[in-house]
Amino acid sequence: MLTGASDVSTHVGLSFPGLREKLRDATAVAHRYLDAQLTSLDLATLSGYRRFLQASAGALLPLEAALVEAGVARMFQDWPERSRSAAVAADLGRLGSAAQSTVSVRPLTRSGVLGTMYVLEGSRLGAKFLLKAVADAADPRIREATDYLSHGAGQRLWQSFLAKLGAEDACDDEAIAAAGAAFAAFEQAADRA
Numbered sequence: 001m002l003t004g005a006s007d008v009s010t011h012v013g014l015s016f017p018g019l020r021e022k023l024r025d026a027t028a029v030a031h032r033y034l035d036a037q038l039t040s041l042d043l044a045t046l047s048g049y050r051r052f053l054q055a056s057a058g059a060l061l062p063l064e065a066a067l068v069e070a071g072v073a074r075m076f077q078d079w080p081e082r083s084r085s086a087a088v089a090a091d092l093g094r095l096g097s098a099a100q101s102t103v104s105v106r107p108l109t110r111s112g113v114l115g116t117m118y119v120l121e122g123s124r125l126g127a128k129f130l131l132k133a134v135a136d137a138a139d140p141r142i143r144e145a146t147d148y149l150s151h152g153a154g155q156r157l158w159q160s161f162l163a164k165l166g167a168e169d170a171c172d173d174e175a176i177a178a179a180g181a182a183f184a185a186f187e188q189a190a191d192r193a
Contacts, residue, residue: 030180054189066116
């Protein structure tokens with residue numbers, strides 16, 4: 001259905017927004033707020049990068065646990081390749097810290113899995129830009145702790161996610177609520193890092 005990069009579906013000559021567009025529009029403010037929160041951290045410094053990874057882990061760990069509990073592997077056969085909890089934990093370990101869940105998340109429905117995955121898979125797009133800033137850091141420990149930001153590089157994870165999103169008969173409201181909750185989890189984790 002959405003195998004291309006289209007956000008709009010056409011039906012009987014009328015255009016209406018698809019789930020991807022609805023998710024993007026519904027979470028735009030939360031996305032901008034989280035970006036502003038995270039860009040205030042200086043990723044070229046050890047303390048700033050460590051705080052970024054701690055904030056990421058604080059939300060990622062419970063979100064991925066909720067996805068597993070909801071059966072994400074049944075929906076996404078490649079879930080083991082998508083999961084980034086081990087990557088962020090490894091990076092924090094390299095920086096002398098531990099990955100910890102710092103927020104609570106609610107159980108997810110099938111539609112909630114899609115909304116949460118929208119946020120997590122979309123974050124890979126931004127990670128490409130953050131990786132460039134980290135690559136220029138003077139501290140070699142920072143440059144060596146990039147498993148999380150580079151996770152999935154060279155794979156078509158976003159594109160395959162969009163294909164799955166387009167093929168699913170999801171409840172828009174549940175998916176949108178879950179995406180909003182995922183952004184809120186990252187915002188709370190950033191506040192606590």
